Amino acid sequence: MTNKFRLKVAVQGIAIWGICSLICLTGYAQNQKMVTGRVTNAASEPLEGTTVHIKNQSGNTLTDKDGGFTIKVAGDAVLEFTRVGYLTTSRPVAGKTSIEVVMQETTGEMSTVIVTALGIKRDKRSLTYATQEIAGSEINRVKDPGGNIINSLSGKVANLVVTPAGSGPGGASKVVLRGNRSINGNNNALIVVDGVPIDNTMSTEAGGGGSANTFATQSKSISSGYSGMDGASSINPEDIESITVLKGPAAAALYGSRAANGALVITTKSGKMGKMRINYNGGFSIDQPYMLMKFQNSYGRGNGGEYSSRAGASWGAPKTTYKDNVSSFFQNGVLISNAIDISGGTDKLKGYASYANNSTTGIIPKNKLNRDNLNLRLWAEILPKLTLDTKLSYLHQNISHLPRLGDQGINNEAYIMPRDLSIDSLNLFETIDPNTGLPSPLYWTNSSTFANPYWEVNRMVVNQQRDRIMMMTALKYELTDWLSLQARYSLDKYDDQITGSYYNNTVINPFNTPGGLYKISDIHHWERNMDLLLTGHNALNPDLNLTYNIGASVLNIEGGNITSIANGLSVPNNFDLNFASSLAVTHVPIKKEIQSVYGNIQLDYKKLLYLDASLRNDWASTLPPPYRYSYPSIGLTAIVSDILKLPAWVTLGKIRGAITNVGNDANPYMLNQRYIYSQGAGKGFISRDGTKSIADLKPEQTHSIEIGTNWQFFGNRLGIDATYYKNNTK
Numbered sequence: 001m002t003n004k005f006r007l008k009v010a011v012q013g014i015a016i017w018g019i020c021s022l023i024c025l026t027g028y029a030q031n032q033k034m035v036t037g038r039v040t041n042a043a044s045e046p047l048e049g050t051t052v053h054i055k056n057q058s059g060n061t062l063t064d065k066d067g068g069f070t071i072k073v074a075g076d077a078v079l080e081f082t083r084v085g086y087l088t089t090s091r092p093v094a095g096k097t098s099i100e101v102v103m104q105e106t107t108g109e110m111s112t113v114i115v116t117a118l119g120i121k122r123d124k125r126s127l128t129y130a131t132q133e134i135a136g137s138e139i140n141r142v143k144d145p146g147g148n149i150i151n152s153l154s155g156k157v158a159n160l161v162v163t164p165a166g167s168g169p170g171g172a173s174k175v176v177l178r179g180n181r182s183i184n185g186n187n188n189a190l191i192v193v194d195g196v197p198i199d200n201t202m203s204t205e206a207g208g209g210g211s212a213n214t215f216a217t218q219s220k221s222i223s224s225g226y227s228g229m230d231g232a233s234s235i236n237p238e239d240i241e242s243i244t245v246l247k248g249p250a251a252a253a254l255y256g257s258r259a260a261n262g263a264l265v266i267t268t269k270s271g272k273m274g275k276m277r278i279n280y281n282g283g284f285s286i287d288q289p290y291m292l293m294k295f296q297n298s299y300g301r302g303n304g305g306e307y308s309s310r311a312g313a314s315w316g317a318p319k320t321t322y323k324d325n326v327s328s329f330f331q332n333g334v335l336i337s338n339a340i341d342i343s344g345g346t347d348k349l350k351g352y353a354s355y356a357n358n359s360t361t362g363i364i365p366k367n368k369l370n371r372d373n374l375n376l377r378l379w380a381e382i383l384p385k386l387t388l389d390t391k392l393s394y395l396h397q398n399i400s401h402l403p404r405l406g407d408q409g410i411n412n413e414a415y416i417m418p419r420d421l422s423i424d425s426l427n428l429f430e431t432i433d434p435n436t437g438l439p440s441p442l443y444w445t446n447s448s449t450f451a452n453p454y455w456e457v458n459r460m461v462v463n464q465q466r467d468r469i470m471m472m473t474a475l476k477y478e479l480t481d482w483l484s485l486q487a488r489y490s491l492d493k494y495d496d497q498i499t500g501s502y503y504n505n506t507v508i509n510p511f512n513t514p515g516g517l518y519k520i521s522d523i524h525h526w527e528r529n530m531d532l533l534l535t536g537h538n539a540l541n542p543d544l545n546l547t548y549n550i551g552a553s554v555l556n557i558e559g560g561n562i563t564s565i566a567n568g569l570s571v572p573n574n575f576d577l578n579f580a581s582s583l584a585v586t587h588v589p590i591k592k593e594i595q596s597v598y599g600n601i602q603l604d605y606k607k608l609l610y611l612d613a614s615l616r617n618d619w620a621s622t623l624p625p626p627y628r629y630s631y632p633s634i635g636l637t638a639i640v641s642d643i644l645k646l647p648a649w650v651t652l653g654k655i656r657g658a659i660t661n662v663g664n665d666a667n668p669y670m671l672n673q674r675y676i677y678s679q680g681a682g683k684g685f686i687s688r689d690g691t692k693s694i695a696d697l698k699p700e701q702t703h704s705i706e707i708g709t710n711w712q713f714f715g716n717r718l719g720i721d722a723t724y725y726k727n728n729t730k
Contacts (some may be wrong), residue, residue, distance in 0.1 A: 019502070032074060037099035039067045039081055046347060047103060049121065050083040053607065055090065055628060060607075064481065065381070066347070074283035076548050082123065095535075099352050114244050117254035119195025120549060126602065126610040128635025128658045129250040130708055130723045132157050136240040136269075143283055143337060148233040149240065150175050153264075157245050158721075160189075165227035167378035168362035169333075169369035170399045170464070172230035179724065190255060190263040191232050194391065196472050196490040197258055199527050200231035225404045229496065232397045234468050236356045236373035237623035238281055238339040241267045243318065248725055249704040250658035253633040254549075255597055256618050257664045260702055268391070270377050271343045271350030280340045289332030289363055295413055297321040301444065302419030312445040314419040321419040322357040327454055328423050329414045333363045340514035345379075352377040356672050363408060365457045366401035385478040395468040402462040408508075413453040418444055429454035438572055440505045448509050459503035460511065468494035483536040489529070496523040504572040515569035517580060525590075545604040585677060592668050593621040610637040612658075620665035620699070629699040633660040633707075652712040657705075670696055702729045 039050045046067030053060040054071070055078040063069045073079070073093050081089040086103040111639075114133055116122045124131070134156055144151040152174040154162040159178050165171040180187040191200045244265040248254040252259030301317020302308040341354035353376050360369040377391040403410045416425065429452040430439040441455040460639060474488040500519040502511040511517050531553035538546045552626070566580030577583065598616035617630040635658030641650050674689040708723035 017091070026280075032072060033097060034070060034072050035079070035093055035099060035103060036068065036070045036099055037070065039083075039101045039103060039479065041061050041086070041103055041105065043272060043274045046085070047083055047453070050086075050103070051123065053080045053082070054078070055080045060539075062481075065387075067384075068076065079211065085717045090151075090543050103111065104173040108281055115195075115242070115265055115400055116244065117246065117252055117259075117263070117265070118531075118549070118551065119265075120254075120535070120600075123654065124636060125639060125654060126604065126607075126612075127251075127708075128612045128656045129636045129706060130247045130721065130725075131251055132247070132721075133247045136237075136242055136246070137459075139240055139243070140281070142236065142334060144283060146365065147678055148173050148230070149235055149237050149243075149266075150230075150232045150264075150407050152237065152379045153243070153245075157725075158509070159247055160245065165405065168364055168399075168403055169360035170229055170233055170369045170371070170397060171227045171233065175232075175264070177245070187261050189261050190252065190259040190264045192255070192263050193235065193470070194266070194268055194472055195474075195488070196233050196236075196492075196529055197255065198470060198492050199494075199525060201652045202523075212243060225406050225409060226402055226500075229397070229399070229464060229466055231492075234397070234466070234470075234494070235266065236354065236393075238341065238356050239354055239373070239375050239393075240270045243267075248658075248660070248706050249662040249702055249727070250635055250660040250706055253614055253660055253662055254600060254616060256594070256596055256598075256616055257629075257662070257699070258621070260294045260662045260700070261338055261711055268375070268377070269341070269343070269352055271345045271356075271379060273345050273347055276342060276344035278342050279338065281337070282339070283335065285335045287335065287363060289327065289330045292327055295326065295419060296321075297323050305390070310445050311418075312416065312447065312450075319420045323423050325417055325419070325421055325423055325426060326414050329365075329417075329426070330363045330393050331361075331365055334361045336360075336593050348381045350379045358502040362403075364401070365454075367403055369397070370399045371395065371397040387476050388473070390434040390473040391469075391471065391485060393470040395464045395466065396467075397464075399464040400461075401457065402464060404456065404460070404462075408449050410453050410456050413456060416450065417453075424454070429456060429458065436572075438504055439508060448512070451508050453594060455506075456491040460506060460508075461501045463499050465497045468492075468496055482538055483534070486533045486535070488531050488533070489536070492525075492527040494523075495523050497521070498523070499575075501575040506568070507547045513568040515572040515573065515579075518566040518569060518575040518577065518580070519563065520577065521561060523561045526557070528554075528556045530554045530665075546605070547602045551599070551601045552597045553595075555594040555596075559591075560587060562587050562590040562647040590668060591621075594665065594704075596725070608639050608642050611635075612637070618663065618665065621666050622666045623699060624671055626697065629663040629665070629701075631661040631663050631701075633658065635659070639669055649714050650711070651714065651716055654711075655707075657707045660704045660706070662702045662704065664702070666699070670697055702727055702730055704728075 039047045046065065048063055048065045048067060050063040050064065051060060051072055052069045052074055053215065061069050061071050075094060076094045079093060080102060083099050083103060086105055089103050090102055091099050091101055096680055114124050114131060116120060137483055138156065139149055139152045150162055151164055153160060161176045163174040165173065175189050176187050177189050185406055188200060191198050246263040246265060248262060249260060252263040255263055297319055298306060299310045300316045300319030301314060302309055302320060303313055304315065307316040336359045337356065339354065339356035342351065343352040347350055356373040358369065358371045362368065374394045380388045382388050394410055426443055430441055433440055441452055443452045468490050472488065472490040474486055476484055476486040477681050478484050500522040502517040504516040506512050531551055533549060533551040535549050564577055564585045565584045566577055567584060568581040569579045570581045571579045596616060596618045598614065599612040603611040612635040615630065615632045617628060617629040621627065635656065637654055637656040639651035639654050646653065671693060673693045674688050676689055677686050680683055704725060704727045706723060706725040711720045
């Protein structure tokens with residue numbers, strides 16, 4: 001208080017009021033103080049990025065790389081500490097100028113902070129859209145026999161439908177969030193690992209980038225009726241820390257067109273500070289056919305009550321039947337898994353390494369999978385404020401004797417066996433021709449659609465092999481204590497080889513070529529992501545905070561599918577292209593680029609109201625000029641439990657809403673008419689592709705409205721999460 005002010009007070013004759021005011025102001029100033037502290041976990045590792053908030057007041061800050069913080073508070077304030085994967089911790093300030101906080105990890109799904117799009121960490125209560133988190137322990141509690149983490153999500157996430165291919169170990173799975181919405185056939189959710197999208201295309205498709213493939217008809221002929229591998233099956237379940245499910249377009253809008261169907265954001269394990277730790281996990285399980293169709297066991301081969309030895313149906317005369325002739329075809333599947341990981345480090349350098357092997361025998365005879373996963377991750381502080389996060393994953397996988405799927409597949413061939421066919425006679429699936437010395441199938445009826453399932457197991461062999469490398473490197477620089485810049489590069493490269501060997505005398509179309517049929521398909525895929533992300537946090541005033549992310553990225557996809565087919569073998573059953581009596585080679589290329597800019601802002605008013613807005617613009621090479629399409633998103637969240645006075649047993653109550661537009665680009669080469677070259681007389685011939693080109697092709701647009709509410713009761717012991725949404729795709 002200045003002398004001029006004191007003089008003015010004295011002149012006005014209110015000296016007593018002035019003295020009292022001075023005492024009050026002095027007391028208030030003395031009650032304000034700077035509090036410093038450090039936040040660590042149970043292993044004494046610093047927890048950078050922990051939110052420090054003054055409970056029931058405005059004002060907050062984040063901890064630095066050493067876990068330290070400084071904040072100005074009143075003497076009777078209470079500080080709240082929140083961080084992803086840890087329980088919220090409160091500490092009173094009274095009588096203290098320094099606070100040491102040890103946060104405990106949570107084992108459930110109630111983490112206050114979760115990982116969202118682009119690897120951005122957000123306070124869960126502030127989200128304007130529906131999400132759900134699954135801990136890595138939930139994924140590994142009961143291991144999927146096929147080793148696909150997608151199958152382990154079945155029944156754990158609301159509005160998520162998982163459809164396994166039924167092709168045994170290593171097969172692809174379809175994962176759909178909130179129903180089908182895309183016109184071009186691809187409705188799979190995007191798979192994101194450590195902030196980087198990966199290709200989840202099935203290996204019998206030649207496309208990439210998470211889109212449906214325009215060349216499906218050509219490429220699927222490589223292994224007609226068979227399911228390939230997908231990207232999710234390449235991820236080692238033991239390396240997963242958590243999975244965040246971004247259910248709708250509003251949640252995944254920052255990922256662009258690839259996330260129009262939602263996203264599964266996977267966070268993998270990384271090194272932790274402290275002594276070196278070695279963990280081993282081993283598992284053994286048996287897989288059995290659980291629910292087979294029910295069969296009648298009164299009548300044998302024939303129709304209309306009359307016996308016929310060549311009939312395909314079992315409605316002949318009453319006869320001795322064999323109740324277990326179908327179930328005996330299947331076998332017990334066996335899964336053996338072994339995984340080991342090593343982690344450790346200091347506050348400047350942390351590392352994590354793991355190796356896992358899965359050996360699985362399917363329930364179809366001779367169907368086997370062997371998979372090796374190697375994962376290396378390193379975090380280092382290169383310079384003050386400059387950190388490096390890099391990861392390298394390698395997969396080698398072999399699947400042998402892949403079963404044929406569909407209504408003409410191997411399962412149906414077992415189901416339609418006559419009821420009076422004994423197991424011993426079923427095992428006699430072939431005879432040797434005395435003139436040629438070649439095997440011929442034995443089948444109970446005349447058919448070009450079905451075969452004896454044991455002939456298919458032994459004489460129609462499809463094998464798949466995959467080698468995959470996934471690499472990510474991110475550099476992050478802390479420009480100030482409120483602004484950081486991250487540059488990231490990722491590579492997803494895989495090489496698949498699928499071979500099919502079909503013996504001479506196979507009766508099923510299209511495999512019934514003289515001498516046998518042999519196919520080799522080599523699929524190569526490269527996907528490169530480069531992005532920059534500027535992240536900031538500012539307090540506009542004591543009650544209003546601003547968080548923002550501004551970024552740009554470039555996605556390049558290249559690859560192709562080369563298929564060589566020996567339509568007949570001059571030396572029967574010698575499966576080599578050198579013996580091809582008629583050789584056909586097909587090359588299906590793929591090339592695509594998407595350039596993007598995007599931004600997101602969040603306004604936080606006293607941690608009571610949150611306004612979230614984002615905008616992304618993409619330029620896709622598969623669209624006509626000017627190649628661009630954009631989509632905005634806006635959402636609002638209100639924390640009802642803090643705005644209104646509610647009973648103490650109400651832990652959290654909030655309402656939220658969001659409106660979003662999301663785009664989806666096209667597959668390559670749809671703008672111009674395509675032609676197909678085929679070998680034939682002379683120099684061959686060129687034919688017009690049956691799919692009409694669309695010169696003025698426009699992107700898909702999905703308009704989404706989402707309204708929801710979240711409530712937690714009795715200290716998070718009981719919760720309700722309800723959402724209403726409406727999606728329209730054009």
